[in-house]
Amino acid sequence: METPTDASLPTLTESVDSWKGSSLLSVTQITPAGLQLLFDVSQEMRQIVRTKGGDNRLQHRLLGTVFYEASTRTSCSFQAAVMRLGGKFIHVDGQGNSSANKKGESLEDTIRCLECYTDATVLRHPVHGSVGRVIQMATKPVLNAGDGVGEHPTQALLDVFTIRDELKITANNDKPKLTVVLLGDLKHGRTVHSLAKLLAQSKMTAQLTLQYCSPSGLEMPQAVQDFVAKYYNVTQQPVTNLAEAVATADVLYVTRIQRERFASGDAYEQVKGSYVVNNEIMSQAKSSMIVLHPLPRVDEIATEVDADPRAAYFRQMENGMFVRMALLALVLGVAQK
Template sequence: MDENSLTSDPTTWKGSNFVSVKQLTPSGLQLLFSVSRSMKALVRTSGGDTRLSPHVLANVFYEASTRTSCSFQAAMLRLGGKVVCVNESSSSVKKGETLGDTIRCLECYADVTVLRHPVKGSAAEAAEATVKPVINAGDGVGEHPSQALLDTFTIEDEFSETGGLKGKTVVLLGDLKHGRTVHSLAKLIARSGIDGVTLRYCSPDILRMPEDVKEEVEKYGIKQEEFTDLKSALNGADCLYVTRVQKERFENEEDYEKVKDIYIVDNEIMQAAPEGCIVMHPLPRVGEIKEEVDQDPRAAYFRQMENGMFVRMALLALVLGKSGK
């Protein structure tokens, strides 16, 4: 299937792959958010429904995952669907099977495939191999588009009484070089059509946001600023998005050791942050946010994780043509 634009018309979603935030139009993003809000209300009132009861999800994860894997599974189950799970240890990839052949086999059993893979571009490769929808759950240092959806939805939801994301300043902190979550989030915010957003990138020099990401964001006229000092970056900020320094992406451990603890968000940092500045994190955290911050009402990362289930319920319902819109 060709990568297509996803718009406010639900028929553009049905049967489509979702491999990149580049597919989303501003109207498509608003449709996704509308369906996500209805999913949130559905879970709150009745726990779910059975609209996906005829359908099966293949949940294929070649990298370790807790939140993304479980939230996709929970999303499918809450809508009455079923799930089959595949990981690297149980896959015939150990016997030398190609990714394309694995995906072709799985589409014999399932109606939609969610794929996490360590190689950039693997989701697009998988999408080319099948006629059924493939959803990118993270491809190496490339993209993590469903994470970007839930992150943007969370900012909109947290600031629903003050215009959502419009006019807000968002600080992206930490490993911006390897962080597919921040790559996708920056691109999605740029493409969202939401006015007046400022993106601030705060990182050590060796972990700066890649030039190709900044160049893409620049096309949409989004203001971008770069910092190395966290307190300076927080001045006037509305959202602090913290990322883990990813040890597994470093070629040598010495470079990792130099930067792993360069930014730590604790109560002292929160006192320096603006009163209304929320804190987000894709998780897992490994020390970059102290647990003492969990008690601060501005700590939004667990609300963010729950939103992931609502957004993925909406995404699955849309690509399977059962969104109700």
């Protein structure tokens, strides 16, 4: 079974009807107006949580969270999101005591069986293309929670929501010029693949500069750069000196070196610890710059940076729940009570 192409995926627009019943594989499905709708609903969700803890619009709805790779933030935030809206979840650990792991059941059969019980599925899988194949045969919405080294669209959505929130960018403001430094394992980092694409197509900036800072051999894939290059107002720059890049950055997006993606321990050891964001690095940054990280971190951000008000990564994690609440409300058709 072939993986669906961008053209075969539903386009998610400012119409709530375009979201209802739809699956999400890639950020490329979302129009700028659709992104604004999602963020408007996300703001509503934040207000609901902070004022009354949630509501019951997903009462009697059941979400399947299926993770064939380790996850803490993505699985927990989706689970928290559905529970905040009155629903429940069934969790399947594909690495543990599941039929797929113990009995050899196919991924497609696992999801089709779960769809007999659930209203939507959140799926993470280590093999790029697997989520797309499932979406092609699924009968209910499937949300991509990480597709090998491909994309992680919901992470990019919460990242852009956080950038807009922290830098006070709204649909009513003049569009700013923005410099975003993407730091780390850009080859394997599905979060930065999705983020670069979403920033380029979002139309929220007058001029966007993406600076790619990575150890040798872990550069941003050419396919991602080619996608971004289609947008006339985006400049892409490879950079090698972190301190120089940070000095002009509005956003520093840090990722870890992904040990689990390397063919050998020796290959990982050669690039381990290639960069560390610490107070010395932060002293060279703008007072308005923000630091983001999809987490978990290992040693690429020193814990001393946590006390810096520009460290936005834990606020970023909280925003993830609001954005995923909005996404569930939209795909399950309850965004407007």
